[in-house]
Amino acid sequence: MTQTLPVTITVNEKEYKCEVESRLLLSDFLRHELGLTGTHVGCEHGACGACTILFDGESARSCLMFAVQADGHTLTTVEGLAPSLSSSPAGGKEGELHPLQQSFWEAHGLQCGYCTPGILMSMIPFLQKNPNPTEDEIRHALSGNLCRCTGYQHIVDAVKLAAEKMK
Amino acid sequence: MKPAPFEYHAPDSLEQVLDLISQHADEAKILAGGQSLVPAMNFRVVQPSVVIDLNRVAELSYIRENGNVIRIGSMARERHLEFDLSIAKRIPLMTETVPFIAHPQIRNRATIGGSIVHADPAAELPVLMLALSARLKAKKVSGERWIDAQDFFAGMFTTALEPDEILAEIELPFMPPRTGWSFMEVAPRAGDYALMGVAALVTLEKNAKCKQAKLVYLNAGDGPVDAKEAAKILEGEKLNDKLIESSARLASEKEINPFGNIHTSPDFQRHLANVLTKKALKQAIHRAEENLQ
Numbered sequence A: 001m002t003q004t005l006p007v008t009i010t011v012n013e014k015e016y017k018c019e020v021e022s023r024l025l026l027s028d029f030l031r032h033e034l035g036l037t038g039t040h041v042g043c044e045h046g047a048c049g050a051c052t053i054l055f056d057g058e059s060a061r062s063c064l065m066f067a068v069q070a071d072g073h074t075l076t077t078v079e080g081l082a083p084s085l086s087s088s089p090a091g092g093k094e095g096e097l098h099p100l101q102q103s104f105w106e107a108h109g110l111q112c113g114y115c116t117p118g119i120l121m122s123m124i125p126f127l128q129k130n131p132n133p134t135e136d137e138i139r140h141a142l143s144g145n146l147c148r149c150t151g152y153q154h155i156v157d158a159v160k161l162a163a164e165k166m167k
Numbered sequence B: 001m002k003p004a005p006f007e008y009h010a011p012d013s014l015e016q017v018l019d020l021i022s023q024h025a026d027e028a029k030i031l032a033g034g035q036s037l038v039p040a041m042n043f044r045v046v047q048p049s050v051v052i053d054l055n056r057v058a059e060l061s062y063i064r065e066n067g068n069v070i071r072i073g074s075m076a077r078e079r080h081l082e083f084d085l086s087i088a089k090r091i092p093l094m095t096e097t098v099p100f101i102a103h104p105q106i107r108n109r110a111t112i113g114g115s116i117v118h119a120d121p122a123a124e125l126p127v128l129m130l131a132l133s134a135r136l137k138a139k140k141v142s143g144e145r146w147i148d149a150q151d152f153f154a155g156m157f158t159t160a161l162e163p164d165e166i167l168a169e170i171e172l173p174f175m176p177p178r179t180g181w182s183f184m185e186v187a188p189r190a191g192d193y194a195l196m197g198v199a200a201l202v203t204l205e206k207n208a209k210c211k212q213a214k215l216v217y218l219n220a221g222d223g224p225v226d227a228k229e230a231a232k233i234l235e236g237e238k239l240n241d242k243l244i245e246s247s248a249r250l251a252s253e254k255e256i257n258p259f260g261n262i263h264t265s266p267d268f269q270r271h272l273a274n275v276l277t278k279k280a281l282k283q284a285i286h287r288a289e290e291n292l293q
């Protein structure tokens, strides 16, 4: 029994019309159907945060949703932060890294980078709501994203730097 | 693509939901926030052949005051509970507790109804339902019924709902005047399920004696555990450290029944319950005293 359903989903300001199987996870849809492999998959049960995207502007785990549920909704993935063509829904400029990405670059906020897209997509709404976060608030906001390389300190530094840049 | 195949329905009215669930009760799963159901489907621990998604049913998502209660639609997200002003004013215990649940990314999707029906003994919202004497409205095609929170939780991941019923609404009375509250838990990492946690409520008489108390624990048995005896010995008394000590001992040694897990032994959970009860009672009493004037 394979059921497929038509969906229209806007991702990084581009509209996609596709047929998807009902059991297709949103994370797999983004990666395998749209080729947006910036959204990573670590655990597929909500624990690691690597698959975090913006769903109607709010951070959410794409591994805990089905692609059919995104029908009619607006998504932003890490590819939407520094877009090559259109202006970024999250506020970056063409041809440049988003200030949050730039800060991760400058403050060495990543090593292997596996966790980075999920962290960026968690920090975008966090910094929008908390433009002047304390270190404690930053650490708390990062608690839903696992990083197995950095020990977190440089990630915290990068988010602090980003808050400065984005003022 | 990890879950087993299923037939997907996304009705946009409650009426359609009830029709669907009456047709497919035994093989269907309701999909709310998906933050517990989808992991279980990804592991194939659960393999429903029909999934009924509530996310398009706008009439199930609301938080409103009505007389001296707050009514919450089962699809209100945990994030909505966290930032709702009328909850903050009328039921501050809930505002204080919700941030302990998971992470913002999870709370953006997870719903009050989903958490209550999931009935995880380690979850915060079922504890609040008992502490706040909630009433839960179950609906099915042929009608509706109200279930008191204390009759709703029927064991590990089990509730009083029938297979063709859904949880539609949660009714919470305002916290009474001169009431202090506290929620405390210990978790290995912010957002993780806690090793032990307690919600405490203390209502004082005008003369500052304790009129009513509540102590409800998470991860302390096969559902939320209401430590009635530990609360009762406080009632009618002028509260002091000795009473608080006895209450904490009664709750942690006699009334809770923690199982332990990979992170903790039952003994350590009892120790945590003792310490948390004392701290939470003190904070609740302090807040109630501030509300005495």
Ligand SMILES: Cc1cc2nc3c(=O)[nH]c(=O)nc-3n(C[C@H](O)[C@H](O)[C@H](O)COP(=O)(O)OP(=O)(O)OC[C@H]3O[C@@H](n4cnc5c(N)ncnc54)[C@H](O)[C@@H]3O)c2cc1C
Pocket (backbone or CB within 6 Å): A045, A046, A047, B029, B030, B031, B032, B033, B034, B035, B036, B037, B038, B039, B074, B100, B101, B102, B103, B106, B109, B110, B111, B112, B113, B114, B115, B116, B117, B118, B122, B123, B124, B125, B161, B165, B166, B167, B168, B191, B192, B193, B194
């Ligand atoms: C990483 C992570 C950490 C978490 N940490 C915590 C935590 O610390 N504390 C905590 O309490 N929770 C935690 N959760 C769980 C989260 O709060 C759950 O999402 C919640 O318990 C279930 O809510 P949901 O809306 O996602 O329900 P779903 O996952 O959609 O559904 C859960 C169950 O309830 C049924 N159901 C849902 N709604 C209804 C309804 N209205 N009527 C009838 N049946 C219904 C479903 O069929 C399913 O069986 C965590 C989850 C994750 C992924």
Ligand code: FES
Pocket (backbone or CB within 6 Å): A040, A041, A042, A043, A044, A045, A046, A047, A048, A049, A050, A051, A052, A061, A062, A063, A064
């Ligand atoms: S892959 Fe989604 S949270 Fe780990």
Ligand code: FES
Pocket (backbone or CB within 6 Å): A109, A110, A111, A112, A113, A114, A115, A116, A146, A147, A148, A149, A150
């Ligand atoms: S940089 Fe490797 S997991 Fe975070």
